[in-house]
Amino acid sequence: MPFLLDDEQREFARSLDALLTAADTLSAVRAWAAGDHGPGLALWRRLAEAGVFALAVPETYGGVGPLPVETAVALVELGRHGVPGPVVESVAAGVLLGGVGGPVAKEWLPRIASGTAVVSLALEGYGPYALDADAADAVFTVAGDELRLAAGAGELTRSTDPARRLFRPEAGGEVVAAGPRVREAARAAGTWATFATAAQALGCGEALLRATVAYVKQRTQFGVPVGSFQAVKHRLADTLLGLEFARPLLYGAAVELAEGSPGAGAAVAAAKVAAGEAGYAAARTALQLHGAVGYTEELDLAWWLRRARPLRDAWGTPSACRARVLAG
Amino acid sequence: MDLAQTARTEALRAEARNWLRAHVPARPLPSLETAEGFAAHREWEAELYGGGWSAVSWPEEYGGRGADLFGWLAFEEEYWAAGAPGRVSQNGISLLAPTLFDHGTAEQRARVLPPMASGEVIWAQAWSEPEAGSDLAALRSRAVRTEGGWLLSGQKTWSSRAAFADRAFGIFRTDPGVEKPHQGLTYLMFGLRDPGVTVRPIGRLDGKPAFAEVFLDEVFVPDEDVIGEPGRGWRIAMSATGNERGLTLRSPGRFLAAADRLTELWREVGDPEDTGVRDRVADAVIGARAYRLFTAASASRFAAGAALGAESSLNKVFWSEYDIALHETALDLLGPEAEAADGAWAEGYVFALAGPIYAGTNEIQRDIIAERLLGLPKGRR
Numbered sequence: 146m147p148f149l150l151d152d153e154q155r156e157f158a159r160s161l162d163a164l165l166t167a168a169d170t171l172s173a174v175r176a177w178a179a180g181d182h183g184p185g186l187a188l189w190r191r192l193a194e195a196g197v198f199a200l201a202v203p204e205t206y207g208g209v210g211p212l213p214v215e216t217a218v219a220l221v222e223l224g225r226h227g228v229p230g231p232v233v234e235s236v237a238a239g240v241l242l243g244g245v246g247g248p249v250a251k252e253w254l255p256r257i258a259s260g261t262a263v264v265s266l267a268l269e270g271y272g273p274y275a276l277d278a279d280a281a282d283a284v285f286t287v288a289g290d291e292l293r294l295a296a297g298a299g300e301l302t303r304s305t306d307p308a309r310r311l312f313r314p315e316a317g318g319e320v321v322a323a324g325p326r327v328r329e330a331a332r333a334a335g336t337w338a339t340f341a342t343a344a345q346a347l348g349c350g351e352a353l354l355r356a357t358v359a360y361v362k363q364r365t366q367f368g369v370p371v372g373s374f375q376a377v378k379h380r381l382a383d384t385l386l387g388l389e390f391a392r393p394l395l396y397g398a399a400v401e402l403a404e405g406s407p408g409a410g411a412a413v414a415a416a417k418v419a420a421g422e423a424g425y426a427a428a429r430t431a432l433q434l435h436g437a438v439g440y441t442e443e444l445d446l447a448w449w450l451r452r453a454r455p456l457r458d459a460w461g462t463p464s465a466c467r468a469r470v471l472a473g
Numbered sequence: 474m475d476l477a478q479t480a481r482t483e484a485l486r487a488e489a490r491n492w493l494r495a496h497v498p499a500r501p502l503p504s505l506e507t508a509e510g511f512a513a514h515r516e517w518e519a520e521l522y523g524g525g526w527s528a529v530s531w532p533e534e535y536g537g538r539g540a541d542l543f544g545w546l547a548f549e550e551e552y553w554a555a556g557a558p559g560r561v562s563q564n565g566i567s568l569l570a571p572t573l574f575d576h577g578t579a580e581q582r583a584r585v586l587p588p589m590a591s592g593e594v595i596w597a598q599a600w601s602e603p604e605a606g607s608d609l610a611a612l613r614s615r616a617v618r619t620e621g622g623w624l625l626s627g628q629k630t631w632s633s634r635a636a637f638a639d640r641a642f643g644i645f646r647t648d649p650g651v652e653k654p655h656q657g658l659t660y661l662m663f664g665l666r667d668p669g670v671t672v673r674p675i676g677r678l679d680g681k682p683a684f685a686e687v688f689l690d691e692v693f694v695p696d697e698d699v700i701g702e703p704g705r706g707w708r709i710a711m712s713a714t715g716n717e718r719g720l721t722l723r724s725p726g727r728f729l730a731a732a733d734r735l736t737e738l739w740r741e742v743g744d745p746e747d748t749g750v751r752d753r754v755a756d757a758v759i760g761a762r763a764y765r766l767f768t769a770a771s772a773s774r775f776a777a778g779a780a781l782g783a784e785s786s787l788n789k790v791f792w793s794e795y796d797i798a799l800h801e802t803a804l805d806l807l808g809p810e811a812e813a814a815d816g817a818w819a820e821g822y823v824f825a826l827a828g829p830i831y832a833g834t835n836e837i838q839r840d841i842i843a844e845r846l847l848g849l850p851k852g853r854r
Contacts, residue, residue: 373851
């Protein structure tokens with residue numbers, strides 16, 4: 146104890162928030178969805194300068210990690226601002242290659258940490274897609290105990306969130322490492338991807354709640370702000386409740402990851418269930434309380450509304466994570 | 474950021490575990506809400522007190538161990554994991570005692586706290602009235618000045634444990650001439666067997682007299698039993714309900730133990746193919762963990778000097794709804810057996826059903842969350 150972020154961690158969150166607010170992140174999101182990666186990659190480099198992509202990369206390979214608490218802090222902020230790109234996948238790739246070691250780690254990890262390489266990743270057991278593979282310098286896949294560098298990004302499959310671009314990596318590709326170390330590293334990388342997605346989901350939910358609270362204070366009907374109606378208030382209270390009880394699960398999981406606790410996998414799964422469900426509940430609340438205009442793409446809100454559900458399901462569905470919790 | 478405990482907390486935990494292993498009754502006591510069970514639970518309180526475990530967070534001079542919040546949380550985890558009995562002294566220990574520490578006199582603390590800790594005096598609460606529930610400030614029971622004290626008249630209701638308890642505490646109107654309803658109220662203590670007091674037990678849904686109505690007809694309360702300044706009772710009481718909603722009414726240990734028992738039940742009788750029930754069992758495990766960590770964060774902020782305000786409303790809504798969901802899942806696992814009234818799960822379920830109603834209804838809590846934490850405008854209730 147204390148089970149609280151320290152001053153430095155809080156300052157890290159504040160500085161990322163300031164960076165992303167000043168950077169016009171939403172324009173990068175729109176461009177990304179239209180297939181223009183330029184503004185998103187420029188933002189990526191700035192986040193790298195702030196240290197975000199070094200957090201999961203071991204020190205021996207040019208990183209500062211693994212630092213799970215700081216990773217959670219960063220990914221909550223990125224989720225809140227809706228940063229596009231394979232953020233979760235790059236974090237998980239740091240853990241994967243760090244665990245595998247050898248030439249592939251030496252080649253890619255320093256570039257991931259410095260933001261000069263963007264990578265995506267598909268792991269057996271988590272669905273077929275490598276997110277934003279067309280923007281990535283490398284796409285890694287793991288099946289069994291083989292780690293491959295995919296031969297190409299593959300075909301685009303449209304996501305319900307236009308800023309998430311799904312690719313099924315081309316089969317084959319060069320085997321860059323093999324053996325039990327790969328299997329073990331892939332397990333750890335999967336846990337980190339689940340953890341990082343939970344952080345993004347929490348941030349996404351926070352953004353949805355914040356926007357909706359602001360909206361119901363200024364939207365008037367029957368001569369008063371709709372936010373003075375008890376039905377509206379109580380729905381927002383429940384939304385906050387879900388997010389505020391997901392947050393300690395996320396940081397509790399971060400502490401267990403940092404300690405290498407045997408319960409870390411279950412702790413991460415618990416955080417993912419809670420953050421994924423709370424983020425999605427925030428989207429349902431935001432849609433309902435904005436009314437008809439919420440059901441359009443005219444508000445910026447739409448970018449977060451469409452992201453909450455995919456984050457709930459990516460890198461560990463609620464059902465898979467609940468089973469993981471009971472497996473201990 | 475970490476979850477490591479100090480050596481002092483770990484030592485307290487180990488000592489509690491050993492003591493509980495040797496002392497917790499092998500078979501569950503009869504229901505706390507019956508005369509027989511109340512007496513058995515009172516005896517258990519005396520045994521706890523003998524071991525120095527009835528109020529670990531109190532100073533030693535009153536029978537405690539001077540444990541900090543983390544020590545208390547660790548003790549509670551051990552207590553409920555050991556399957557120890559429910560706490561018949563809870564109202565006094567978690568509501569009245571914090572009020573006495575904050576607003577009472579040294580004489581009151583020395584007189585009231587040790588017999589509270591030993592179970593010799595069991596306390597009931599006397600807040601609600603027939604016309605003053607969620608709108609507590611509408612209360613009308615009055616205390617009229619008399620020589621050396623006050624005369625109480627009126628009616629209190631939903632007074633938990635009052636059917637068998639010894640004394641009660643609550644707020645009374647001492648100045649009817651004030652403009653605002655929460656002014657002119659005074660916090661005081663009285664004996665449930667004093668002249669002029671009539672207690673009518675009320676059967677809760679399962680028929681057990683878990684609470685009571687209390688009729689007061691010119692009941693004399695000496696000045697020494699007034700807590701804080703007369704007329705300031707509302708503020709004093711709110712500091713207690715803030716405490717009640719906050720950290721000390723339902724410790725995470727209770728739910729961690731309940732989630733463990735539910736998981737055991739599921740492994741014994743659950744259908745592994747039924748993922749719907751499996752998911753609800755998982756949610757009970759996740760919820761207990763979330764509540765434990767949320768509390769650890771609150772306790773850390775408190776230890777760092779922050780005041781715990783409206784976030785205690787989040788806490789109250791969470792545990793009260795969690796408790797019902799957990800018990801419903803257990804009843805579903807039991808199937809037709811769930812209907813048997815004397816099982817631990819059935820009794821726990823009836824107890825849980827009251828959670829969203831008492832200690833400030835969850836509707837009131839959601840208003841507080843929306844207005845104080847989200848900054849939404851006040852409106853009509």
